[in-house]
Amino acid sequence: MEAAVIQTVTRDAGLWRFIPATIAALVTIWFAGFIGPVSEGHAPEYIYQWAPTIGVQLAFRLDGLSLAFALLICGIGAMVLLYAATYFRSDRRLLSLQLTLVVFAISMLGLTTADDIVTLFIFWEGTTITSWLLVGFDHEKETSRAAALQALLVTGFGGLALLAGLLIMGEVANTYRISEMNALGDVFRDSPLYVAIFILVMLGCFTKSAQWPFHFWLPGAMAAPTPVSAYLHSATMVKAGVYLIARLYPSLSGTELWMWTLVPVGAFTMVLTSVWAMRQTDLKLMLAFTTVMGLSMITMLLGTSNEIAVAAAMTFILIHAFYKAALFLSVGMIEKGSGSRDYPNIAGLARAMPLTATVVMLAALSMAGMIPTFGFLGKEVIYESTGHLHFAPVAVTVAAFAANALMFACACMIAFRPFFFRAQMAPKDRPADPGWGLWLGPVILAVLGIAFGVFPGWLEHHIIAPMVLAVAGVEMPVHLALWHGITRPLILSLATFALGALLYLGLDRIRETLFRIEDDVPRTEAWYDAFLRATSISARRASLYLQDGNMTSYLRRTFFALAAVIWVALFRGTMTWPQFSLSPELIDWTIFAIITASLVVILRARSRLTAITALGGVGAGIATIFVVYGAVDVAMTQLFVEILVVIFLAIAMVHLPRYGHVPFVRLNALIAVILGVGVTTTMLMVLGTDLDLSLTEFFEANSAPVALGRNIVNVILVDFRGFDTMGETAVILFAAVAAYAALKAGRGVSK
Amino acid sequence: MEIMLAVLAGFLVSAGAYLMMSGKTLPYLFGLTMISNAANIIIFCAGRLTFGAPPLIPEGEKYIEGAANALPQALVLTAIVIGFGLLVFALTLAYRSWFVLGTVEMDDMHESEPGTEVIS
Numbered sequence: 001m002e003a004a005v006i007q008t009v010t011r012d013a014g015l016w017r018f019i020p021a022t023i024a025a026l027v028t029i030w031f032a033g034f035i036g037p038v039s040e041g042h043a044p045e046y047i048y049q050w051a052p053t054i055g056v057q058l059a060f061r062l063d064g065l066s067l068a069f070a071l072l073i074c075g076i077g078a079m080v081l082l083y084a085a086t087y088f089r090s091d092r093r094l095l096s097l098q099l100t101l102v103v104f105a106i107s108m109l110g111l112t113t114a115d116d117i118v119t120l121f122i123f124w125e126g127t128t129i130t131s132w133l134l135v136g137f138d139h140e141k142e143t144s145r146a147a148a149l150q151a152l153l154v155t156g157f158g159g160l161a162l163l164a165g166l167l168i169m170g171e172v173a174n175t176y177r178i179s180e181m182n183a184l185g186d187v188f189r190d191s192p193l194y195v196a197i198f199i200l201v202m203l204g205c206f207t208k209s210a211q212w213p214f215h216f217w218l219p220g221a222m223a224a225p226t227p228v229s230a231y232l233h234s235a236t237m238v239k240a241g242v243y244l245i246a247r248l249y250p251s252l253s254g255t256e257l258w259m260w261t262l263v264p265v266g267a268f269t270m271v272l273t274s275v276w277a278m279r280q281t282d283l284k285l286m287l288a289f290t291t292v293m294g295l296s297m298i299t300m301l302l303g304t305s306n307e308i309a310v311a312a313a314m315t316f317i318l319i320h321a322f323y324k325a326a327l328f329l330s331v332g333m334i335e336k337g338s339g340s341r342d343y344p345n346i347a348g349l350a351r352a353m354p355l356t357a358t359v360v361m362l363a364a365l366s367m368a369g370m371i372p373t374f375g376f377l378g379k380e381v382i383y384e385s386t387g388h389l390h391f392a393p394v395a396v397t398v399a400a401f402a403a404n405a406l407m408f409a410c411a412c413m414i415a416f417r418p419f420f421f422r423a424q425m426a427p428k429d430r431p432a433d434p435g436w437g438l439w440l441g442p443v444i445l446a447v448l449g450i451a452f453g454v455f456p457g458w459l460e461h462h463i464i465a466p467m468v469l470a471v472a473g474v475e476m477p478v479h480l481a482l483w484h485g486i487t488r489p490l491i492l493s494l495a496t497f498a499l500g501a502l503l504y505l506g507l508d509r510i511r512e513t514l515f516r517i518e519d520d521v522p523r524t525e526a527w528y529d530a531f532l533r534a535t536s537i538s539a540r541r542a543s544l545y546l547q548d549g550n551m552t553s554y555l556r557r558t559f560f561a562l563a564a565v566i567w568v569a570l571f572r573g574t575m576t577w578p579q580f581s582l583s584p585e586l587i588d589w590t591i592f593a594i595i596t597a598s599l600v601v602i603l604r605a606r607s608r609l610t611a612i613t614a615l616g617g618v619g620a621g622i623a624t625i626f627v628v629y630g631a632v633d634v635a636m637t638q639l640f641v642e643i644l645v646v647i648f649l650a651i652a653m654v655h656l657p658r659y660g661h662v663p664f665v666r667l668n669a670l671i672a673v674i675l676g677v678g679v680t681t682t683m684l685m686v687l688g689t690d691l692d693l694s695l696t697e698f699f700e701a702n703s704a705p706v707a708l709g710r711n712i713v714n715v716i717l718v719d720f721r722g723f724d725t726m727g728e729t730a731v732i733l734f735a736a737v738a739a740y741a742a743l744k745a746g747r748g749v750s751k
Numbered sequence: 752m753e754i755m756l757a758v759l760a761g762f763l764v765s766a767g768a769y770l771m772m773s774g775k776t777l778p779y780l781f782g783l784t785m786i787s788n789a790a791n792i793i794i795f796c797a798g799r800l801t802f803g804a805p806p807l808i809p810e811g812e813k814y815i816e817g818a819a820n821a822l823p824q825a826l827v828l829t830a831i832v833i834g835f836g837l838l839v840f841a842l843t844l845a846y847r848s849w850f851v852l853g854t855v856e857m858d859d860m861h862e863s864e865p866g867t868e869v870i871s
Contacts, residue, residue, distance in 0.1 A: 549864045551857035552774040559768045588752045595759055599766045602781060615781055618763075622788055625756070626827075630805040630819030631795065634828050638791075641835045645784065652842050656777060656849055668772040676765025679789070683757035686797050696798075696822045700815055703808060710808040712821035717828065728829045735836035739843040 017085040020098045024078035024105065031070045038067045039462040041469070043179070045115065055176055061115035063179075064466025068318065069112035069243055071463075073236055076325050077105045079441030083329055084227040086437025087336070097137060101231065104130035108236045112243055117166040117176050124162065124204075124240065128155045131237050135224045147223040154217045154528070155207050162204025162244075168197050169251070182250040189255055198257055201248065209241025209295045212269040213524035219288040226332030229284060233291050234324035239317065242298045246313070246471045254305045259391045262303025267399035270296035274406035278507065279514035283331045283341045283414055287324065290367070290410055293403055294320040301385065304396060307468070307477045308385035312378070314467040315480070318459070319366060319378040319449070326363035326445035327414065330356060333442065334418055336434045339427030343413070346431075347422035355433040355443075357419045362446035366453070368411035368500065369404060369493065373453040377480045379404060379496070383489035384478055401496060408500025413507060456480040552668075560671050566678035570685065577688055587628060595621035606661050608653050616646050633713050756796040763789035776845035776855045783841060787834035791827045798823030 034044065048058040062070070081101060088094040107126030114120035129152075136148025172191045173181045181188075188194055205211075210218040218238065222229055232238065245262070252258060270293050277289035294316070301313035333356045335341040338349055350357040366375035382404075386397040424431075433439065452459050457480075465476040484490065503510065584592075598617035605611035619642030626635035699712050699720065709715035717725050763785045770782030798820035806821035808814070849855055852862070 547864065549861050551860065552772055555768075555772050559772065584752055584755060588755055592755050592759060596762060599762055599785075602785075603766055603769070608777070611777075611781060615784060618785065618788060622792065625792070626795070628803065629752075629795075629800045630803060631824045631827070632805045632807075634795070634824050634831070637828055637831050641831055644835065645838060648839055648842055649780075652777075652846055655846055657855055662770065662773045662775070662778050665772070668769055671772070672765040672769035675768050676761040678761075679764045679793070680757045680761030683760055683793060683796065684754065687753050687757065687799075691797075691799055693820070696820050699821055700806070700818070704813045710810070712806040712808065712815075712818075713824045713828065716821060716825040721825065725829065728833055731833055732836040735840045739840050742840075742843040742847045745847070 017089070017094060017098070018082065020102050021078050021081035021085060024074050024081055024102075028071060028074035028078055031067065031074055034062055034067055035071075035462050038062060038064055039466050041466075050118075055170075056118045057116045057176065058119050059116035059177060060110075060113045060119070061179055062113055063470040064463070064468070065243070065246055065314075065470040066113045068314075068463050068467050069239070070109055072239075072318070072321050073105055073108045073112065076231065076234070076236070076321060076441075076445070077101070079325070079329070079444065080227050080231040083230070083332070083438055083441050084225075086435060087225070087227055087332060089437075093137070097134075097225070097228075100130055100133050100137075101228070104134060104232070104237070108240070111240055115178050117170055117178060120178070120244075121159075121163050121166055124208075124244075125156075125159055127237050127240055128152065128159055131155070131221075131232055134228045134232060135221045137225055137228060138223065141223070144223040147217075147220040150528070151217045151221045153532075154214050158204040158207025158214070161200045161207075165197050165200025165204065168193055168200065172197070178247060182248070184251065188251045194252075194255070195257065198252060198255075198261075201244070201252070202261065205241040205245050205299075206265070207241070208244075209238050209299065210269075210292045211241070211265050211296060211299055212272060213527065215269055215273060215292050216523065216525035216528065218292055219285055222282075222284050222288045226284065226328065226335065229288070230325050230328030230332070233288060234321055234328055238291060238295055239321070242295055242302070242313075242317070245299060245302050246310075249302060249310070249471045250473060253302070259303055259305055263300050263392060263396060266296045266298075266300025266303055267396065268296075269293075270300060270403045271399055271406075274403045274410070276514070277410050278406060278413075278503070278510050279518065281342050281344055281511075283334065283343060283418070284328070286410060286414065287327055287331065290407060291320075291324055293407065294324065297382070297400070297403065300396065300399065301382065302471075304385070304389050304391050306385060306389050306391075307472045307474050308381070308388050310472040311464065311468045311476060311478050312381040312385040314464050314471065315381050316378045317467075318452075318463070319374050322445050322449045322452075323363045323366040323375060326359060326442045326449065327367065329438070329442040329445075330360045330363060331414075333359070333434050333438050336438060337428070338418075338431040343417040346418045346426050348420065348424040349426060349431055350419040352424060352426075352431040353419075353433045355439055359439065359442045359446045360419070361415050362450060363442070364411040364415035366446075366449040367414075368408045369496065371453075372450070372482050374449045374451075374456070375453070376482065376493070377453055377456055379493055380484070380489045381478055381480065383492045384487075387488055397492075401492060401499075404496045405499035405503060408496060409503035409507060412500070412504040416504075453482065556668065556671060559675055563671065563675040563678050566675070566682055570678065570681055573685065577684070587624075591621050591624050591628075594624075603662065608658065612646055612649050612653070615649070616642055619645065631713075633711070752800055753796055756792055756800075760789045760792045760796070763792070774857045776848065776857060779857065780838065780841055780845060784834070784838055787830070787837070791830050791834070794823050794830065795827050 037044065043061055043063040045062075046060045050056050050058045081098060084097055084101065085094065088097055091097075104127060107123045107130055110123030111120060111127060114123055132148050132152040135151050136144050138144040139148075169181060169188065170176045172193055173184055173187060175181060188197060191197070207214045207217075210216075218233060221233065224232065273289045273292040273296065277286050277293065280286035280289060298313045298316055298320075301309040301316070331341050334346065334349070334353070337353050337356060338346050340346050362373075366373040369375040369379035382400055383397070386393055386400055389396055460476065460480045464480070468474065468476050595618050598614040598621065601614035601617070602611050605614065619638060623635045623638040623642065626632075626638055699716055703709055703712045703715040707715045707719040709719065767782040767785030767789065770778040770785070773779065773782075801817070801819040804818045806815065806818040806824070845855070848860060852860055854860065
């Protein structure tokens with residue numbers, strides 16, 4: 001017993017495990033130092049010339065939007081890293097988790113502060129890859145791996161589209177700097193490529209931020225450990241998509257296409273996912289669905305291209321980050337403290353886990369948009385903005401109203417179900433609040449959610465107003481306050497509470513209905529599955545077709561490809577017919593006739609002996625060419641080799657079966673002729689060019705004086721290019737060894 | 752003569768490729784030999800032809816003019832030897848495959864890609 005305790009203690013990671021959290025906190029403080037200058041309208045830049053010849057810079061720029069995200073990423077990052085250090089305290093994978101989280105945080109920081117589209121894209125893909133590692137953190141489980149792969153494929157696909165879109169933007173704008181693009185006014189909107197840019201960029205944003213029809217990967221990604229979900233799926237990665245929408249808002253927004261895409265997609269995803277959130281009993285999964293809802297709300301608001309809606313979206317980004325991170329982390333606390341996060345298994349925990357219950361209550365208040373929380377202010381601004389829309393004000397208001405009411409019901413669910421109204425029930429015997437490392441982060445976030453609700457002034461002036469300025473280019477168009485008087489937003493808020501409360505009362509019945517129809521509803525995930533299946537089936541078919549196991553078809557394709565390459569080169573080149581000094585003499589005609597006749601004999605041969613003799617004829621003819629045209633050494637070698645070839649073939653002939661007639665195959669003949677004609681034509685073209693003889697002249701001039709040899713060919717082989725010749729000799733040696741091995745290896749099946 | 756050699760190279764490549772595609776090991780080897788012969792002729796011919804003037808520097812001289820181009824000869828010389836090595840190795844492989852598989856039909860050889868027999 002005691003030994004076991006000691007072992008757990010030695011496995012404990014020690015104080016170093018707080019280092020990443022500390023660093024993140026320090027970076028947060030460093031970034032906080034920029035709040036003053038940025039809120040006065042400055043935007044610090046850092047530029048490093050990375051690849052100046054192609055206009056790629058490593059450029060960073062800190063305006064209001066970037067700074068707000070940087071603060072969220074580092075601040076929530078510090079809390080999550082602290083939480084992870086406690087959550088995985090005695091897990092040997094803690095180090096790898098923290099490392100991946102830190103790399104992820106750096107990618108996220110780079111992404112949100114980048115001012116160059118190539119820089120941005122590299123960090124964007126960095127978040128894709130690290131999130132793949134993080135979602136698949138429990139890589140022993142197949143479901144985790146599948147979820148991670150799904151997240152990777154969906155966001156990776158979007159990433160490719162985004163890259164194309166960003167590069168087209170770069171070409172249109174003639175700059176890769178985002179701040180310069182955004183200062184160009186209507187250049188993109190007037191460009192004929194606007195539709196292409198919009199579709200490609202939005203594919204990237206929608207996949208990253210899990211908008212319909214790509215929303216399915218986010219609930220799947222809940223296979224990740226709780227700290228990861230809290231970080232990736234509250235404040236950071238999924239926000240990268242809406243960040244980019246906001247970042248490019250000055251360049252791309254305001255068109256019919258923009259509004260007719262973002263508003264319907266956002267509204268539809270928002271209502272859809274908040275309905276399905278009601279269905280979930282796993283608290284973490286429920287939060288995942290409401291996260292998609294939050295992102296859709298932001299997408300929809302940005303889609304309306306209205307200044308007040310932008311202000312509402314920016315406010316909601318902050319609100320959502322605070323309450324969602326707090327709730328995700330709290331769900332981890334519930335799970336650690338009670339042994340489950342599935343609410344039918346847990347109930348009445350308020351007395352046993354008072355601190356957890358308090359944190360969840362506070363965060364849920366903000367999620368529900370209750371007075372006096374930050375969430376209430378956000379909801380007011382959203383309703384305020386929907387009243388000023390030029391684009392579909394009624395539809396947007398109704399969608400926001402429905403989603404907010406559903407959000408209210410979900411907030412009630414997470415606040416009440418695990419804690420109140422029933423007798424205590426939990427898988428663990430003695431459920432209790434977890435230690436300070438787990439509760440500190442959620443408590444800070446939940447308290448901030450209330451504090452900013454009561455005192456919104458500082459946040460409004462120093463964070464939200466610079467964000468709005470960066471996105472919409474205007475001063476803050478609304479004022480955040482708890483009390484504006486009896487206004488339209490307040491009435492809508494009260495109606496939201498009423499409808500939400502009704503929905504919560506009917507929760508069990510709604511859930512049962514959703515549970516019943518779940519299998520009948522068409523799911524976009526099925527498209528993803530079908531796409532994957534089709535890909536693997538077509539890949540299999542293609543490889544079976546290309547790799548059919550027949551040597552002849554491989555050779556056919558090889559020769560055809562070779563012929564194609566030759567002919568393409570011929571048609572692309574400039575043709576000059578060669579000038580010849582020598583006219584054919586009798587001996588040339590003789591050689592030509594011998595070789596051609598030998599070839600015909602080989603092709604038509606019915607016996608091995610005929611074929612081998614004719615092959616000797618070809619070799620002899622070629623040797624004669626070498627003799628006649630001054631290549632004495634080559635001719636000697638050729639003759640020796642021909643003799644050896646004939647001898648070896650004759651030896652093999654004894655052991656191999658009869659040669660057999662080569663049957664005529666029209667396709668093979670066609671390919672062979674195309675290839676041969678190509679070779680001849682190429683050769684003639686080569687002869688038409690001027691020959692550079694400087695190397696030959698060098699050898700002619702230096703053979704005798706430098707290398708003291710009079711046979712220039714020999715001098716080249718053994719002296720000037722001696723090392724090459726040694727390598728070639730080694731090849732012959734290897735061939736001999738390999739041939740010997742092949743001959744001497746054990747006998748196989750007998751014929 | 753250059754035109755003749757160009758045409759001959761085309762003949763050799765055509766015949767060689769055709770034999771290699773025939774699917775029998777021995778014709779395949781013949782085709783291989785022809786294609787290496789064609790390559791040698793192409794290299795040789797690309798260095799231009801000089802009738803009956805080997806690149807040998809006469810005794811007592813330091814320099815030679817008007818001799819055949821020595822560089823392609825050096826290249827062809829090694830190419831012949833390497834081609835010979837390749838042929839001998841391929842020949843032993845053909846012999847070996849006949850021994851182990853009991854066939855000279857190349858399309859019946861599926862040892863390295865098991866599972867493809869069904870489709871073929």
